Amino acid sequence: MKPKAYIYPVSKRLKSGDYNPYLQNFIQATKNKILFLNEERPSSIGFLDFFRYILQTDFLILNWIENLPEKKGGGLQSVLFLLVLRFKKFLGLRVLWIMHNKVSHSTSHFFLKRLLFKNLLKRTDLILTHAKEGVKFAESLHPGASSRIIYFPHPVVSKKHVDIKKNKKYDILIWGNLAPYKGIDAFLQFLKERNALNKFRILIIGKSSSEDFFLKIRKYSSNKIIIKNQFISSSQLVEIIAESDVVLFTHSGKSVLSSGALMDSIAHNAIVIGPDLGAFSELGDMGIIETYNDFEELIHILNNKENLNHPNKLQKINKFLNEYSWAEFGKFFESKL
Numbered sequence: 001m002k003p004k005a006y007i008y009p010v011s012k013r014l015k016s017g018d019y020n021p022y023l024q025n026f027i028q029a030t031k032n033k034i035l036f037l038n039e040e041r042p043s044s045i046g047f048l049d050f051f052r053y054i055l056q057t058d059f060l061i062l063n064w065i066e067n068l069p070e071k072k073g074g075g076l077q078s079v080l081f082l083l084v085l086r087f088k089k090f091l092g093l094r095v096l097w098i099m100h101n102k103v104s105h106s107t108s109h110f111f112l113k114r115l116l117f118k119n120l121l122k123r124t125d126l127i128l129t130h131a132k133e134g135v136k137f138a139e140s141l142h143p144g145a146s147s148r149i150i151y152f153p154h155p156v157v158s159k160k161h162v163d164i165k166k167n168k169k170y171d172i173l174i175w176g177n178l179a180p181y182k183g184i185d186a187f188l189q190f191l192k193e194r195n196a197l198n199k200f201r202i203l204i205i206g207k208s209s210s211e212d213f214f215l216k217i218r219k220y221s222s223n224k225i226i227i228k229n230q231f232i233s234s235s236q237l238v239e240i241i242a243e244s245d246v247v248l249f250t251h252s253g254k255s256v257l258s259s260g261a262l263m264d265s266i267a268h269n270a271i272v273i274g275p276d277l278g279a280f281s282e283l284g285d286m287g288i289i290e291t292y293n294d295f296e297e298l299i300h301i302l303n304n305k306e307n308l309n310h311p312n313k314l315q316k317i318n319k320f321l322n323e324y325s326w327a328e329f330g331k332f333f334e335s336k337l
């Protein structure tokens with residue numbers, strides 16, 4: 001009989017099309033060995049929904065749970081979650097935490113989030129990270145935590161065919177969730193201070209984390225810089241990557257470990273440039289993407305982007321896609337249960 005799992009969070013957005021696909025990919029990759037109790041039952045009441053299934057659950061699988069304090073009723077939800085962690089053995093639970101980031105990207109409710117983070121490192125049975133840096137970081141905060149940590153690079157979806165266009169529409173594509181920790185505003189301000197806002201044709205597109213942040217970056221719009229606050233479909237992504245010279249990630253927050261948008265870009269054979277942080281750094285060491293330490297170095301790379309398309313890069317990308325697909329992740333994860 002398959003073990004039964006509750007995976008958090010399965011919200012109503014999971015069925016809306018406007019969501020992070022990680023959860024759905026995770027479920028599909030592991031459902032041969034795990035029965036997900038709430039897969040088809042999205043909830044709008046956050047972690048409280050878990051108590052409907054608590055007596056049936058063998059595994060509690062957690063994603064972004066460190067953000068719980070900022071949710072509606074987050075204080076109460078956080079207290080109840082900490083109680084579940086403390087009494088998990090009594091409840092017959094094994095708890096798996098997927099550590100996507102070092103800390104929450106948002107600094108609101110910082111002390112409560114920090115408390116959750118420490119308890120997760122201390123009390124969870126298994127911790128999954130998609131960046132080697134995550135193992136080092138966890139061990140530095142809670143010595144001994146590394147014995148419960150498993151590492152697998154962020155899985156990638158099956159490779160999608162992209163028709164490379166000779167006449168590119170954009171020099172730079174920045175896509176994905178638009179949020180302060182991604183450093184987009186800092187990059188645009190850097191260009192402004194160096195009178196370089198008209199130097200590159202830039203498309204910035206994705207759903208903004210807030211109206212305020214979108215207004216903050218929209219002021220840089222021009223005939224050269226197009227900024228769109230909208231969700232990107234898979235077909236749209238294929239098209240805009242084909243129209244762009246490079247995909248750029250400007251993450252500046254120290255919270256970053258891995259990125260789904262990074263892996264999706266690689267799966268589309270994009271030429272990617274990203275900061276020397278977390279998974280970006282690891283892929284840079286593999287020769288799959290180009291990394292930079294500061295915006296001065298980034299501008300130098302962009303000014304010489306004709307050097308980025310190395311002859312053996314495509315071979316390295318294909319090897320990575322085969323080794324770290326969601327199907328391979330499913331096999332790896334099942335071996336750790």
